[in-house]
Amino acid sequence: MAITDRGDIKPNETYTFKGKLVRHEGKLTLMDADITEEPPETTIAEIKHTYDFDPKREEVAVAGRLVAWRPMGKAIFGHIQDLLGKLQIYIRKDLVGEEKFKFIKEFVDLGDIVGVKGKLFRTNTGELTVEVEDLQLLSKCLHPLPEKWHGIKDVEVRYRQRYLDLIANPQARQIFLMRSRLLAEIRRFMVDSGFFEVETPTLQPIASGANARPFVTHHNYLDMDLYLRIAPELYLKRLIVGGYPKVFEIGKNFRNEGVDTTHNPEFTMMEFYAAYWDYNDLMKFTEKLFQHLIDTVLEGKSEVTFEGHRINLKPPFRVVRYFDLLKEKTGKDKDFFLRAPIEELRKFATELGVKKAETLTRAKLIDKIFEKVGEPELIQPTFVIDFPKILSPLAKEHREDPDLVERFELIIGQMEIGNAYTELNDPKDQYQRFLEQLKEKQAGDDEAMEMDTDFIRALEYGLPPTGGEGIGIDRLAMLLAGVNSIREVILFPAMRPEEKEKGEG
RNA sequence: GAGCCGGUAGCUCAGUCGGUAGAGCAACGGCCUUUUAAGCCGUGGGUCCCGGGUUCGACUCCCGGCCGGCUCACCA
Numbered sequence: 001m002a003i004t005d006r007g008d009i010k011p012n013e014t015y016t017f018k019g020k021l022v023r024h025e026g027k028l029t030l031m032d033a034d035i036t037e038e039p040p041e042t043t044i045a046e047i048k049h050t051y052d053f054d055p056k057r058e059e060v061a062v063a064g065r066l067v068a069w070r071p072m073g074k075a076i077f078g079h080i081q082d083l084l085g086k087l088q089i090y091i092r093k094d095l096v097g098e099e100k101f102k103f104i105k106e107f108v109d110l111g112d113i114v115g116v117k118g119k120l121f122r123t124n125t126g127e128l129t130v131e132v133e134d135l136q137l138l139s140k141c142l143h144p145l146p147e148k149w150h151g152i153k154d155v156e157v158r159y160r161q162r163y164l165d166l167i168a169n170p171q172a173r174q175i176f177l178m179r180s181r182l183l184a185e186i187r188r189f190m191v192d193s194g195f196f197e198v199e200t201p202t203l204q205p206i207a208s209g210a211n212a213r214p215f216v217t218h219h220n221y222l223d224m225d226l227y228l229r230i231a232p233e234l235y236l237k238r239l240i241v242g243g244y245p246k247v248f249e250i251g252k253n254f255r256n257e258g259v260d261t262t263h264n265p266e267f268t269m270m271e272f273y274a275a276y277w278d279y280n281d282l283m284k285f286t287e288k289l290f291q292h293l294i295d296t297v298l299e300g301k302s303e304v305t306f307e308g309h310r311i312n313l314k315p316p317f318r319v320v321r322y323f324d325l326l327k328e329k330t331g332k333d334k335d336f337f338l339r340a341p342i343e344e345l346r347k348f349a350t351e352l353g354v355k356k357a358e359t360l361t362r363a364k365l366i367d368k369i370f371e372k373v374g375e376p377e378l379i380q381p382t383f384v385i386d387f388p389k390i391l392s393p394l395a396k397e398h399r400e401d402p403d404l405v406e407r408f409e410l411i412i413g414q415m416e417i418g419n420a421y422t423e424l425n426d427p428k429d430q431y432q433r434f435l436e437q438l439k440e441k442q443a444g445d446d447e448a449m450e451m452d453t454d455f456i457r458a459l460e461y462g463l464p465p466t467g468g469e470g471i472g473i474d475r476l477a478m479l480l481a482g483v484n485s486i487r488e489v490i491l492f493p494a495m496r497p498e499e500k501e502k503g504e505g
Numbered sequence: 506g507a508g509c510c511g512g513u514a515g516c517u518c519a520g521u522c523g524g525u526a527g528a529g530c531a532a533c534g535g536c537c538u539u540u541u542a543a544g545c546c547g548u549g550g551g552u553c554c555c556g557g558g559u560u561c562g563a564c565u566c567c568c569g570g571c572c573g574g575c576u577c578a579c580c581a
Contacts, residue, residue, distance in 0.1 A: 072544090073537035092538060110531075123539050144531050147516035149542055154516090156573045168516085212580060257580040258506090267581075355578070416581055447580075472581060485574095496572065 040115055044085035051120055051128055060130060062087065063115040063138060065167065068148065071105065080114060083166075083173060088129040089116050095133060104135055111141030159493050175481045178297060179489055182477055183250065185296045186270060189289055195246040195272055200235035202228060202252065208455070209233030209394070211447040212255040215265075228254035233394065233468065234455045236273050237423060240466050241458045248272035250473065261485045262415060265494050268473040277467030278422040279406045283383055286410060286418060286469065287315030290381075297480060305482045306413040309379045313479075317381040317410070322370070325384065329373040337366050338388060338403055361443050363390040378411040387421075393433040393449055395421035410471075417476055420469030427459035 040063040047060055064080030064087065074093040079086050093101040095118075108114065115136040123129050146152045151168040158165040158172070165172040191197065205224065207214035209231030217226050232249050239247050250270045257263060274281070290313055294302045302314035323334040330352075337345065345365050349357040354368045366388055374384070385408040386398060395405035410418035424430050434456070440448035477489040487493035 068541070070540055070543055071537085072540065075538035075540085077540045077543080079541080088541075090539075094538080123541090125539075125541075127539095127541075129539085144515040147530050149530080150517045152516070153518095154512090154573085156512090157516095159573090210581080253581085255580065258578080260577095260580090261575085263580060269581085419581080470581090475581075498572080 044080070044082050044087045047087065047120070048085060048128060055120075055122075057119045057121055059117070059119055061115065061117045062130070063113065065141075066108070066110055066112050066114055067145070067167075069108075069110045074101075076104070080116070081167075083177070088123070088127050089118075089132050089135075090123070090129050091132045091135065095131065096135065100135070108135070108137055109141060111143070111145045112137060113139035113141070155487075156495075159487055159495055160498060162491050175477075175483065175489060176491060178481055179477045182293065182297050182480060183473070185293060186289070186473075187250070189292045190248045190270075190272065193246070193285070195248045195274070196244055198236070198239060198244070198247050198249055199251065200229075200232045200239075200249060202254075204229045204235075206450045206452050208450045208452050210253075210255075211445075211449060213257060213447055215254050215256050230255050231269070231470070232271050233470070234452055236271055237463060237466065237468065238455065238458045240273050240275050240423075241461055241463050244273075244275075246272070246274045259494055261487075262475065262478075264474065264486050264490055267486070267490075269470050270473055271468065271470045273423070273466055273468040275464040275466050278465065279385070279408055279420055279467055282420045282467045282469050283317075283319070283385075283408060286420070286471075287317060289471075290315055290317075293480070304479060306479055307484050309413060311380060311413055311479070313381060313412075315381075317383055319383045319385060321386045322374075322384055322388065322404075323386070325374045325377075326370060329377075330369070334388075334403060337369075338362075338390075359444060361440055361445055363388075363440060364445060367391055375411060375414050379413055381410065381412045383408045383410055390436070392421065393437050394424055394430075396424045396426075397429070412479055415475050415479070416472070417479070418469055418471045420467065423463065423466040423468050425459060425463035425465060427456050430459055431456050 041061045044062060044064060047062060051058070062080070064082045066078055067081045067086070068077075068079035070077040076091040078089050078091070080089055081087075091101070091104060096104070115138050116130055116132045117134045118130040118132040121129055121131055146164060146168040151170075152158050152161075152164055158169070162172075166176070187197065203217070203219070203226045205226060207227035207230050209229075210233070212230045214227040214230050217228065218224070219226050230253055232251065232253075236247055236249060248270060249272075250268065252266045253269050254266050255263075256265065259265060274285075277285075294300065294313055298304070298313075303310055303312050305311070323337070326337065327333050330348075332348070340348075342362055342365075345362060346357045346360070349360070349365050349369055352369055352372050354360075354365070354372060357365060357368070360368065378384070386401070386404045387395070387407040387409075389395075389397060389403060389405050392405040392407050395407040398404035398406050405421060405424075407419075407421035409416050410420075424433065434449065434451040437449040438451060474486050474489055478484070478486060481489060483489065
């Protein structure tokens with residue numbers, strides 16, 4: 001290691017880049033000079049775990065980011081950290097040798113990635129520690145780390161530089177570890193329940209399957225506009241036509257709408273479809289899924305705190321009919337909402353505080369009124385069932401009431417977590433519903449659905465009786481993590497660019 | 506898109522009723538071989554978000570803008 005002899009390196013200089021303090025890049029040359037050839041043999045969590053079972057002065061080789069550094073003359077204490085744990089290291093001059101010790105003091109900084117080799121022991125205070133025999137500088141950190149006990153609080157920095165959030169804030173690591181676990185457990189549960197995981201197009205010639213404004217893009221070679229999908233629904237039902245008994249897809253949907261604490265322009269959904277199920281089967285299945293998530297992700301704890309409410313996720317969930325809830329809150333019955341003159345309904349909506357009611361269609365009015373009076377009550381998990389048909393162009397007519405469909409939404413903490421129905425599998429009826437959507441579109445609802453004629457054709461080949469459901473993964477993660485912003489559970493949430501490039505025309 | 510609030514050192518924050526700024530941590534120079542928010546002595550560090558206006562003088566007041574947060578509107 002001749003590097004310390006080089007006179008041209010001034011290890012402790014700093015410079016500024018765009019006004020930010022950065023350590024001298026002279027240190028960068030060290031990265032190539034002192035990289036170990038051997039990857040670490042183990043992780044910090046593994047070391048701690050095995051030591052608990054079999055405590056002995058074992059030789060370990062492990063790497064991590066230096067997050068604490070306490071030099072004390074001829075010895076140094078520090079902590080290295082990886083995603084899952086933190087481990088103390090103890091460097092003694094007489095053990096690593098004079099030259100190495102000098103190198104460490106001069107060139108190793110807080111924030112660097114280092115690899116250490118040494119024996120495990122416990123200090124006087126009982127903390128598991130590596131007595132370092134050798135330390136390798138694996139990568140330099142040119143910026144000072146955030147403050148060690150407040151971490152990064154500035155939410156803007158936390159979202160833009162998520163890597164810093166993950167380094168400095170243990171709560172952030174916890175949330176995203178939980179999200180990984182959530183995805184893994186959902187997949188495990190679905191596969192164990194006989195579902196096939198599939199992937200369907202995110203670039204679609206027709207954006208359908210939900211009511212939302214799409215993002216538009218263009219394919220140069222085919223010279224056609226394409227939409228980023230707002231939902232995978234119609235493709236997944238085509239797969240049921242094709243013979244899949246049960247399918248699920250976990251993936252991104254894209255909706256060109258506002259950004260707030262419960263909406264990100266791209267978000268993760270799971271949709272699943274099961275032949276020969278109806279919405280009653282879906283409710284039972286959803287409850288089983290939640291029980292599985294309580295047993296695994298939440299480690300048996302069924303209560304979460306969300307927006308100041310204690311919410312119990314343990315099934316079974318409350319069930320309430322859509323129009324029963326509306327009647328309870330407004331005193332008006334189904335016939336009023338579905339058959340009263342539209343002017344009367346608009347007047348009623350305006351009284352309830354619905355804005356621009358005079359421009360809305362009946363379907364929109366009912367939807368708005370429900371959001372105004374119904375949803376605020378729904379804190380504990382609730383299946384709201386039997387939606388009006390005019391709000392649900394892809395759902396099958398209710399077996400007992402032609403005004404309704406066999407549909408439910410699962411609402412928790414005032415958030416729509418799931419949406420499900422017995423699927424409409426009558427091609428003629430589906431065609432009519434699409435036509436009605438086109439009418440809605442002409443009446444000013446730019447989120448009404450598009451006609452998809454190939455989907456109609458698929459239904460003509462025979463869609464078995466089918467139940468289908470979508471679950472919003474981000475919102476579910478918010479609930480399980482107990483955080484009130486969707487940005488807290490999305491690693492890189494949508495943000496405006498930090499600074500505009502200068503000199504652009 | 507509208508309203509309210511915010512942007513000061515790398516980080517967390519204080520402050521200036523208008524006279525160009527401080528603390529702790531981090532950094533840098535010393536001392537220190539069981540510390541862990543290590544300790545002790547010393548040092549440096551700021552386009553106070555950007556642009557314009559008022560003023561002898563603006564980080565502070567006024568106007569405009571950028572970015573973010575919250576609430577509302579739209580959506581899931």
